[in-house]
Amino acid sequence: MAVISVIEAVRSAMQEEMRRDSSVFVLGEDVGKRGGVFLSTQGFLDEFGESRVIDTPLAEASIMGIALGAAFKGMRPIPEVQFSDFVWPSINQLVGEAARARYGSNGQLTVPMVVRIPYGGGIRGGLYHSQNVESFFFHVPGLKVVSPGTPYDAKGLLKSAIRDDNLIIFLEHKKSYRLVRGEVPEEEYTIPIGPSDVKRQGSNITVVSYGLMLHHCLEAAELLSQEDVDVEVVDLRTLRPLDTETIINSVKKTGKILIVHEDNLTGGVGAEIAAIVADQAFEYLDGPISRLCGPDIPTMPFAQSLEEAYLPNTDKVASALRELAQY
Amino acid sequence: MAVISVIEAVRSAMQEEMRRDSSVFVLGEDVGKRGGVFLSTQGFLDEFGESRVIDTPLAEASIMGIALGAAFKGMRPIPEVQFSDFVWPSINQLVGEAARARYGSNGQLTVPMVVRIPYGGGIRGGLYHSQNVESFFFHVPGLKVVSPGTPYDAKGLLKSAIRDDNLIIFLEHKKSYRLVRGEVPEEEYTIPIGPSDVKRQGSNITVVSYGLMLHHCLEAAELLSQEDVDVEVVDLRTLRPLDTETIINSVKKTGKILIVHEDNLTGGVGAEIAAIVADQAFEYLDGPISRLCGPDIPTMPFAQSLEEAYLPNTDKVASALRELAQY
Amino acid sequence: MTQPRSGPKNRSARSSRSSKTSDTGLPRGITADDLIDYYKRMVLVRTIDERIWMMNRQGKVPIAASSQGHEATQLGSLLAAEKDGDCFLFTYYRDLAVKMAAGLTPSQVMKSFMGKEGDPYSNGRQFPLQGADLDHKIIQLSNVVAAGLTQAVGYALASRMQGDDTVSIVYFGDGASSQGETHEAMNFAGVHKLPVIFLCENNHYAISVPQKSQMAITDIANRAEGYGLAGVVVDGMDIIQVYEATREAISHARSQGPVLLEMKLERFMPHTTDDDDKRYRPAEEVDNIRQRDPVITMGQYMTEQGFLNQEQIDEISKEATAAINQATDEGEEAPLPDPSTMFDHLFKD
Amino acid sequence: MTQPRSGPKNRSARSSRSSKTSDTGLPRGITADDLIDYYKRMVLVRTIDERIWMMNRQGKVPIAASSQGHEATQLGSLLAAEKDGDCFLFTYYRDLAVKMAAGLTPSQVMKSFMGKEGDPYSNGRQFPLQGADLDHKIIQLSNVVAAGLTQAVGYALASRMQGDDTVSIVYFGDGASSQGETHEAMNFAGVHKLPVIFLCENNHYAISVPQKSQMAITDIANRAEGYGLAGVVVDGMDIIQVYEATREAISHARSQGPVLLEMKLERFMPHTTDDDDKRYRPAEEVDNIRQRDPVITMGQYMTEQGFLNQEQIDEISKEATAAINQATDEGEEAPLPDPSTMFDHLFKD
């Protein structure tokens, strides 16, 4: 097993799938010679050539519309949105068109397409290079939303996503790209889209998270274990469809739940999880359903002091867990 | 008091405000000679002239960007999105730009703008003339989301929205336009943005809703009263900022809550309400937090049979209330 | 007729018409039988279009956009595509004539307009004739104006990648030309010289908004140059000219790259059954444009050329009415989609 | 120099340069003192731009986009706007020279790049120099490429409604020309003949993507005609030509309607401090374009014309360095924004 970073995992998943299936291709801004601004397609132009590694004009709506049209003809496009913050111009093609193509044609059209979106903050990106966009897609029927937190999950899930015949919004936390490293097998593997993963077993409190925040949760769980609080950490990995069963089972066991995400609190993914728990595990709850999320301002500001104030981190998760433990 | 329809209320609110303040103007597709496809600006061209009633090219992104630029210079634009389904191309200007303008300029810029959006289904509109878009905006810091259910509220809230110095997403349920009629005073009045309204007092179950669904809830409450179940109906009216206090107080009184909306279940406004109740009224609950919402398919299909299957209605609300009453 | 601005051979379609190549005196590749066939299709479409409007007034069809006035363009371009044999179409909501002529039966049309089981586009999930009819190589996913353009470009990109000969043709209105995606689609197609035709049905109105409020120019085809596209203005009320211009555009698209075909034509009816065009359109204007009714024009042409006589014309009309009567019955009798199917096809397994 | 395609007077900026009007031999409205003043501003900007890049390497500035190579365009256009006195600017992230020349102090610039209290654009909430500087009539709300164009058009619409003389000038790159909103903005401006100038800083790259992968044409100004705009190509490396073309465009915008000014210029540095242009740009290309460094060119011009001597040139450079040294200190000493301000200004009460 090699230890690699998230960006390397992403790159190698695409590379393997492009070697395996000639209908897979990438397109986006600077994916060619530049190899992507995060280098996720580094070397691709040389290996796969201009026709499968397409540097597009700066126009996100068309990147998605063109990818979708190619998917209709049996290609398997992987459009890249350079930063999540720039996905908005393409929302109509994604939410309005691609996510409804199969449903709206009564099963005639197929959209085997993976939209890769680097998202999230903590990199001094300010209001337009830090956004969490997951809750927008989370609400949309007809697509799947994946958000891995580790290199192992990133690679296995991205390979599955590329093979999936449906529209997948693949969210990669950009701060995790180089920061998070982990073991990844040499041999081929995939991870199914859908099931969450209990990254740490525990009996006192369930904490549910995904993406970069997962790591803060794991660290906080470690801290709490020294205070005799046994925390179970559920890594969602796939946001839509949501693996309700794992969450509910965990809450039935622990009786308490904390949901952690970097995205704004109001109307975030955590709200739905809370709602589901309130409905399905109501009688098992020993405490209020708690959320630790980004505050309701546009996103993390640029200044270091403000960025830190916005972001959940290990200390903040640990405090929230302590409070819940004492309830 | 005259009895008027929702569309008449909307029209008269705009007309009064345009007479009152010459910086208010409308722009959008077909708002001129046509008077809007729903006739919300009927007669405006004659009264206010071409410079304040602008028929735009068919290009939603620019409608919003242009409105925003004019707002920066002190005008008070009311851009109309012809149908909610066509708001997507303008999402970047709304969510990415307008909602952050004040925050991102540290208070220098002001966005006194009301985006009017006819939304919702039940009019045989199919996948592209029926969408509920509220949960997308509900998640966005920096804007307010209003969704009245009655002519009285529509007029009073729209007048407040036009006078408000901030970005307001004003959602008008298009089926309510002619269907819902009600008393509206001759004299001028406004309704503050923010507070919800308890449209019916009750002690056994709280039902929270907004827009057209409010009326199904009121009818269902009436049915249930004949079965000795006393239902309190909270009409949110404003979705963001959410009037948490009224909801929590009601739940503390009744111990049970049903949330009803037409929008898709997963990640809808109801999820946040459920989450808040689960957090803040946890100890007062006598039953699971329930939601009756649109199922997770793109939106109501065109065929009558499918449209009916999708939509919550009075019977469905009544059944959900009965179930909850028996818990 | 408006002169073309530039284009594959930078000449007007009409002038090419005189350069007849077939021995029947008709343009390249078509015969009198083709025209008779297409005349029948045109009459059939007009008949069903009028019927649907009537049924809307009877409360049986919730909504309809009419193709009346656009038939010459829709049929002439389809004739070119059929003759070529290797085109894929991205239509829009006004393209009833394209769809029917491409093979959709009157009964299917009726089911679709009534939201009944048996609508091949979406089985009643969508607005009439929206979704896809892959059997006839048509995709029209949504009502969102201009959303099909980038998709057609992507389809053409895939043709290029897959090494086949398909040319994508995307239909759209003058209103759609204002959307940002239209610009993006044409720009990308120009950069990659893709086999795609942008076929604009310019009827000078986007619902009530006249062309002068939509753009500062007269010919949308003028924009072609700014994208490195060939641009042609065509008299879209004349099926022969449309056929020739489209045929040539197909060759050009395949060999050299994208073409913007601007068809100048007229919308005879209000925007949809929901619209009331009296609010914004002078009655005389409608009377005037009706003078150039493509069904009448083509009928006259057919008799003038001796391809059909009046008796045959009347017969065609009668047959159309009979076919539509039967289709209407079939539509009315068809069941509604079963509610249990509501969750089907959200994903491909 | 590229010839202009069309424009207010359809002539090249260079030719107008020979038609000197002022008695100092300079174009309309400017004096030698203006040029000296602007030369100082140019040197100051170049000095701070280089310093900021260095500070990024030291870990003190998280991100910076450089204006090096763009200075002649940014300053020449601002000089025109200042002389006119009634312009409002919508800039983009590369416009450091516009912003500083418009009045931002070096100390404010440093605070902004370091995300410190005292950044007038957003007080550290946004990327450097993003937000607004209303004191100097500048709005630059976001990093979203091309988002400012429609806003500038809306601002111009408001000028029209309010009956004032303001002309909006919106700055954007070649990359931005691909966005759908750019099309929508120009189209609307053309329909309403609004007082707005679309000023394109065409440096032939969108990050790594060269112009030929972005568009099939050479001159973006070519698109002007399709919107009913005046289009002009200008040598954006020559401050005098830029001044003249912009000055004329301002008059045209006010009296007749919108203008698309395409400034041909060069980006000397990588896209931003995060970029590595060696991945996609041959070293010789960078060497070549540096031959036309606008700071050196202007310095030479100033000495040739006798407006400055070498001693003065050296003095200006020294003064700039001193000013930037002090600004750097002030930036470093400035406090971070207080976390308690995080929730401020979400709404206007």
Ligand SMILES: Cc1ncc(C[n+]2csc(CCOP(=O)(O)OP(=O)(O)O)c2C)c(N)n1
């Ligand atoms: C993005 C979008 N905005 C608005 C609408 C509502 N709408 C439907 S058709 C139409 C006018 C389209 O005009 P044009 O493109 O000229 O086509 P025509 O109907 O004239 O054939 C409008 C505004 C829509 N369907 N999509």
Ligand SMILES: Cc1ncc(C[n+]2csc(CCOP(=O)(O)OP(=O)(O)O)c2C)c(N)n1
């Ligand atoms: C909508 C959007 N997409 C992508 C980006 C990322 N990005 C920032 S600058 C840039 C290139 C812009 O090129 P150009 O407009 O030519 O300006 P230049 O940097 O060359 O001055 C890109 C792709 C962005 N900021 N906004």
Ligand SMILES: [Mg+2]
């Ligand atoms: Mg039209």
Ligand SMILES: [Mg+2]
């Ligand atoms: Mg550039």
